[in-house]
Amino acid sequence: MKHIFVFNPAAGQGTALSQLKEQLQSREDCELYITKRPEDATVFVRQRIREMPQEQLCFIACGGDGTIREVAAGVVGQENACFSVYPCGSGNDFVKAFGGRDRFLKPDALLAAKPMALDILKVDDRYSMNVCSFGFDTAVLKTMSAVKRKPIIGGKNAYYTGIVKALCSSMKTGCTITADGESFFSGDLLLCTFANGQYVGGSFRCAPRAELSDGLMEVCLCKPISRLSFVNLIGSYTKGEHLDDPRMKDIIVYRRAKTVTIESQRGLLPLSLDGEVVEKKRYTIEVIPGGVNFALPDA
Secondary structure, three states: EEEEEEEEEOOOOHHHHHHHHHHHHHOOOOEEEEEOOOOHHHHHHHHHHHHHHHHHHHEEEEEHHHHHHHHHHHOOOOOOOOEEEOOOOOOOOOHHHOOOOOOOOOHHHHHOEEEEEEEEEEEEEEEEEHHHHHHHHHHHHHHHHHOOOOOOOOOHHHHHHHHHHHHOOOOOOEEEEOOOOOEEEEEEEEHHHHHHOOOOOOEEEOOOOOOOOOOEEEEEEOOOOOOOHHHHHHHHHHHHHHHOOOHOOEEEEEEOOOEEEEEOOOOOOEEEOOOOOEEEOOOEEEEEEEEEEEEEOOO
16 A cells, blocks of 8 residues: 655644654655645546556545545545544544544554544535534634734734633524424524534534444534623533533424535524535535544554
8 A cells, every 4th residue: 555645734733744754764655745826636536546446545645634634525435435534733633533642653553554434524615524513612712723824913822812702792693503304493503514523613512422434424403692692502512511401401403314415594504514614694514424544553
């Protein structure tokens, strides 16, 4: 099997690339590709698969969850290709479902990993490997992206700037959601996640019951609450205890589904796909069971 490391140069604070090059320089069965722009990884992976249809290929996403999403999108439905992860991004949420990033940081273990089939979420004409979400957390993400290069409110303070702005202006999002053809929710909500993996936002265990190969997504929404309640309950949500927390039984709406549709009640609706924000009025999200081959290193 040929291993192709697809590297996001923005990941790892400039150190991960040099470390990886040093570890791989003597391996003849490996090559390294550095992405040039957003979505370049998907284009590259698809092109390499077309060029080498008879060879078994493993594309290793070197970066964060966005890089994983792009690489996974390139191998969807390809029998001769799989992907794995060298996690050097900021959040690394996807790999937490397998115990965390340390399992994926040994190149020898990555090269020996055997492929297994995992589900992937298809969002209209895009894909998500981990979690789609909208509402409060996506509002935070949008603000972070907008201010990250600004003095004082940007940089390391961008997350807190996003939280403050969302608390002031994004506590309610109007939408209609159907799940497997049934009405699931209509009205205002605080946030909603559609999960293949378990974690989102760097530390929030939004879908503690999620499994990556069960053919189902975890749909969980939180109804609007006061800012004081938000502060009191955010710890439970962070730990993944919200589905069983009696304080949240009238706030959380939860089910599993194969297909969902989302329709905005107030203009464009920003939706985060593993950290990439898109904006439309209507979305369809469906699970593609066993849609991608994933090489999991031994623990």
